[in-house]
Amino acid sequence: MTAPASIKTRFAPSPSGHLHVGGARTALFCWAYAKGRGGTFILRIEDTDQKRSSDAASIGFAKDLRWLGIDWDEGPEFEGCGGGPNGSYFQSQRLPIYEKHLRALLDSGKAYYAFETTEELAALRDAAKRENRPFRYTASLAPARSEAEVAALRESGKPAVIRFRTPPAAITIEDEILGSATIPAGETDDFVICKADGFPTYHFAVVVDDELMGVTHVLRAQEHFNNSAKHIVLQDALGFRRPIYGHLPLIFNPDGSKMSKRDKDKVLRKGLAEKGVSAPPDGTVDPARFAAWLKDKTTQLELEESTALAAHFGITLPEINVDDFRRSGYLPEVLCNFLSLNGWSPGGDLEKFDNEFLRTHFDLPRVVKTPAKFDRAKLLSFNMTAITTMPRDEFVRKVAAHGAAFHPRFMEKLSEGQFRGLCDASHERSKTLDDLFRTNGFLTVADDALLIDPKAVKKVLEGGSPTGYEHLKALRERLGATDDWSVAGLEAAIKPYAESAAGGNLGTVAQPLRVALSGGTVSPPIFDTLAILGKASATKRIDLCLAHCPATL
């Protein structure tokens, strides 16, 4: 067979925490590259670090990937994706495979046991640093031992790692995105390929799996660039093929810092400080844990804890992970589109496209070499365009699904008719699927529990001539006599009043109403707000508001 082997890419996350947007973009590009060329896309779980990996994280990754519209041909089985002849796709379940190849390297003298403890290595590194020279581990650092001595040490149970005997030669990495780069001899040291706990290191597992799974193209973040040198020497030693490499530019925060969960902690600390919070509300975080966290800025809360705290205090945490963006009401297709634009472009002026377009157009030469700063404002703009241009029914459907998932209490309190009315009033002003829930809390509080912003009272109700209260009182009479509470009916009832009492300036009469109904100066258009609330609730709110007005009226 001389036909070119079909293309095979893989996304290989380590299942700790949540799927980061950077990882999502890597997955997207790997997926698009393979699928656009009739190839195969693999999802492989790199769980060789026992301490950090969790099943929950693996499932979370799979879910996030599916939400983004990414499917995999081989990998863990999830919602119809995965399976395949090269399993297991969990590295922790492939230990015998790694051991076999480790054995071969050991037997041929290309790898050796090393017995230094973590502390000893740290001391060596420190010493090197003091002398201002780089530390590189080589076999010559360890005392010369005969085979029998090594065997005896092994026998005694002394912890040992296996190191690769890196050949003393320069290594050239051919990269489809960056071009080729040569790492000088001696830069790559005798790195560890098997840890003391018997698990292979990332370097070893990746090389073995990519070979065995038939991976032809390795697309990964640029932070792995130097690792490729290690992988190449390993491939040579094991007699493996060399895949084609492509290292993708990194994605940073606008200030150039790394996007990490630390960012959430920072915002949360700041928000809590501004609000003067010194103890956690019940049901959010354990008080002792909270106190410890507050004291030590280097520690971080669990994601669930910070999310609960932020929700309680109305603090908006920066989105970092894919599920953060989902929670915030971004559309998956928009996130994919925007992520693709960070590091790749189809050329020309086109920038709005879907995954199908990406699949058929993505290529390596057009990947940019420079790191990108993640611009949420532009993402938000894309999201709004997508939302406001979708059909109304689709919007209602998506908002309802979002509400069911993230705002069940809100959904319960609204009737179907009210919800539909709210959607009609909010569609064209929604930047996210979450906006409507965040900004219309006044709809779900009891009429007599509505808090009115004092600043709004002062400005809108007490101010003006006639005052807002006076308008409100007049409006209350008209509304009481109105039975048609449709948006059009309400408009017909109120507009004439605005004509006669405010010279046609609807704003003058709408704002007092808005404050009485919503407690603040921002709400959906006033006729919609009235209609959604309904006559009973709206008139009650106005009455309650009027009851608080100064006696001078």
Place this chain on the structure above:
RNA sequence: GGCCCCAUCGUCUAGCCUGGUCCAGGACACCUCCCUUUCAAGGAGGACACAUGGGUUCGAAUCCCAUUGGGGUCACCA
């Protein structure tokens, strides 16, 4: 610090490979005005970049070199 990589508006980028059509295009953000029922949105304008210095060339954003700046990496984490 060693090694590797990179360098166009504030940001994401087009153009660069195959020098002239680029006094550098688009998008988001920003500014001004208009519209307006709050918040948004919308309409019309506007400001804004080839990091610097040397070459090569009739001609350079595009090719070469240096400087500066940025990033990555130097783990029994991936």
